[in-house]
Amino acid sequence: xxxxxxxxxxxxxxxxxxxxxxxxxxxxxxxxxxxxxxxxxxxxxxxxxxxxxxxxxxxxxxxxxxxxxxxxxxxxxxxxxxxxxxxxxxxxxxxxxxxxxxxxxxxxxxxxxxxxxxxxxxxxxxxxxxxxxxxxxxxxxxxxxxxxxxxxxxxxxxxxxxxxxxxxxxxxxxxxxxxxxxxxxxxxxxxxxxxxxxxxxxxxxxxxxxxxxxxxxxxxxxxxxxxxxxxxxxxxxxxxxxxxxxxxxxxxxxxxxxxxxxxxxxxxxxxxxxxxxxxxxxxxxxxxxxxxxxxxxxxxxxxxxxxxxxxxxxxxxxxxxxxxxxxxxxxxxxxxxxxxxxxxxxxxxxxxxxxxxxxxxxxxxxxxxxxxxxxxxxxxxxxxxxxxxxxxx
Amino acid sequence: xxxxxxxxxxxxxxxxxxxxxxxxxxxxxxxxxxxxxxxxxxxxxxxxxxxxxxxxxxxxxx
Numbered sequence: 457x458x459x460x461x462x463x464x465x466x467x468x469x470x471x472x473x474x475x476x477x478x479x480x481x482x483x484x485x486x487x488x489x490x491x492x493x494x495x496x497x498x499x500x501x502x503x504x505x506x507x508x509x510x511x512x513x514x515x516x517x518x519x520x521x522x523x524x525x526x527x528x529x530x531x532x533x534x535x536x537x538x539x540x541x542x543x544x545x546x547x548x549x550x551x552x553x554x555x556x557x558x559x560x561x562x563x564x565x566x567x568x569x570x571x572x573x574x575x576x577x578x579x580x581x582x583x584x585x586x587x588x589x590x591x592x593x594x595x596x597x598x599x600x601x602x603x604x605x606x607x608x609x610x611x612x613x614x615x616x617x618x619x620x621x622x623x624x625x626x627x628x629x630x631x632x633x634x635x636x637x638x639x640x641x642x643x644x645x646x647x648x649x650x651x652x653x654x655x656x657x658x659x660x661x662x663x664x665x666x667x668x669x670x671x672x673x674x675x676x677x678x679x680x681x682x683x684x685x686x687x688x689x690x691x692x693x694x695x696x697x698x699x700x701x702x703x704x705x706x707x708x709x710x711x712x713x714x715x716x717x718x719x720x721x722x723x724x725x726x727x728x729x730x731x732x733x734x735x736x737x738x739x740x741x742x743x744x745x746x747x748x749x750x751x752x753x754x755x756x757x758x759x760x761x762x763x764x765x766x767x768x769x770x771x772x773x774x775x776x777x778x779x780x781x782x783x784x785x786x787x788x789x790x791x792x793x794x795x796x797x798x799x800x801x802x803x804x805x806x807x808x809x810x811x812x813x814x815x816x817x818x819x820x821x822x823x824x825x826x827x828x829x830x831x832x833x834x835x836x837x838x839x840x841x842x843x844x845x846x847x848x849x
Numbered sequence: 850x851x852x853x854x855x856x857x858x859x860x861x862x863x864x865x866x867x868x869x870x871x872x873x874x875x876x877x878x879x880x881x882x883x884x885x886x887x888x889x890x891x892x893x894x895x896x897x898x899x900x901x902x903x904x905x906x907x908x909x910x911x
Binding site for chain 2: 513547551554558559560563786787791793794795797798799801802
């Protein structure tokens, strides 16, 4: 064997400054190697596109079981979910999760989502100035997911903080994680107690309970599935819609390209996801000694899959730090890849494509103030984005 | 070469259809239909593109 020790960096992936702007740090890690040991996080980081994609496809070597979060408490709590299991158990859980979430299940929703997005954008353009995160990036997915699952009353009011906390607790046991656990616990408790009668008749959420009653999914999984819809699908979609507005404002030439050629709408979303992934780092565990690029990752090691570093790898994407919608990076890593590829990506595409379509039809240019960012363990998103002026189309 | 579909894993995201419209399409129920399993040399690049873009790795070439 010619395995050598992995290069080492003193970077802490969950340092406040790194969380707010991880890309310079990722560039330095990529230069050190495709695999870099991070003692601060007790993990081996995968930094380059090819090794990340290969690792995501290889679930036998890079296990999700008890491994996706960066603290033992959250990994324990996620035991038995599709996120945190490997085939064959994963295959069954995933099928139950996606039965109502796959593109074929969501086809009927396209027109409704487009109408909601367009009505919202139309109203905001008419106002001329607004805070884009609350008024658009949060408003749209919260309404769509609430209606989809059939939430009513106080649950709707809690969706944002529950969704944020569910992502935050995946980090290491720092102050953010400690403060978020009680809130994530509220979500978990609610999902453990929810019954079909709590959800609007005809909703997807009600359908999940009906599938459970018919024996199509295992007993007691309906609550888990609702938990994943809320935990994984709210905060991330909010991040990407906020990013769309910010990136179009920063790059009016790129907005102009989409305006001229609406066929670029999916490409613009792919590039937004590549450029600023809602999730930059995700966990796995090595199930065996594995050699990558001549470096050994020992059996049992924690692995940090740096999706955001792979997305900026110049070995795969020329000029990776430029935001260019025409590159259409359909193979970006932001939804993960393979058996654990984002289960909600079909819904995310429906929402984001609707927003991009409407913005590009109705807006020629946006003038924004400085974006406010707050360090967050897992979801990288904009906290506030003041739109000061809209030049309507 | 042969295109192999892992049907249980396919969720109908449809990115393959965009990459290789001559080789596959989603039917009215959103199920993927391969027009032929065996493909000639001329179609290999399109087939490779379809395999590459599948977000859940449900397609492979053998």
